[in-house]
Amino acid sequence: MSSTILVIVGSTRDGRFGLRVGKMMVKALEKRQSLKPILIDPLDYEAPVGKHPLGPRDTEVLPSKLQPLDGMVKSCSGLVLVTAEYNATIAPTMSNLLDYFEPASYKHKPVHVVTYSLGSFGGIRARSAILPMCQELGMVCLPSGITIPQVATANIDEEGKCENNDRLTPKVEELAKEMEWYVRALEDHKIKSPL
C-alpha cells in the first residue's frame, strides 16, 4: 500500500513560482514506489485569512471547501511544504492554511521544507521561520531541505520538469528518498509500538 504525501504550495499570486516548485516535488516523490504524492494548491481551498476556529477544529466547523483537506491532512503519512520567502518569513498563505487544521493531524508525521526566492538566498529566512512552526504542530522535521535561489532562472518549467540544474536535480531526488525512508521507519514503528 502506498503512503500519501501532501505537497502543499504556499502561494496564490498570479504568475507564482510556487506551483512549479510543488509540481517538481510531486514528480520526484512519484518515483518512489511506496509514496503517493498529492499536490495541494491553496487556490482550490479558499481558506479565509485569519478566520480560524478556536479549540477543537472538527471538520464540520471548517469552511466547506476546507473539509476534504482536513481529512487528507489527518490521513496523510507526510508533508512537503513549499514556501517562498515573503518579507523575511513564511508566505502568509502557507501559515494561514496550516493553522486551519488540528495539531494532532500533523503529529509525528515527517515534513520536508522547500523554500525559494528570486534572489540569492533561496528563502533561507522562510525556512528558519517555518521549522519552529512545524515543530509546534508536532511534525518530524527531516534533516535535508532545499533552498532554491533565483527561482525564475532555475530551469523549472510549468509542469515541474527541472532540467539542466546540476545542483537542484540530485537534491530533489535525495529529499524524495529521505521522505520514503522516514515514512517507512515511522509507520512501521507506529504499528509495532503505538503511542
Ligand SMILES: Cc1cc2nc3c(=O)[nH]c(=O)nc-3n(C[C@H](O)[C@H](O)[C@H](O)COP(=O)(O)O)c2cc1C
Ligand atoms: C510580498 C512579497 C515579499 C517578498 N519578500 C521577500 C523577501 O523578504 N526575501 C526574498 O528573498 N524574496 C522576497 N520576495 C520575492 C519572492 O520570494 C519571490 O517573488 C517568489 O517568487 C514568491 O513566490 P511565488 O512566486 O510563489 O509567489 C517577496 C515577494 C513578495 C510578493
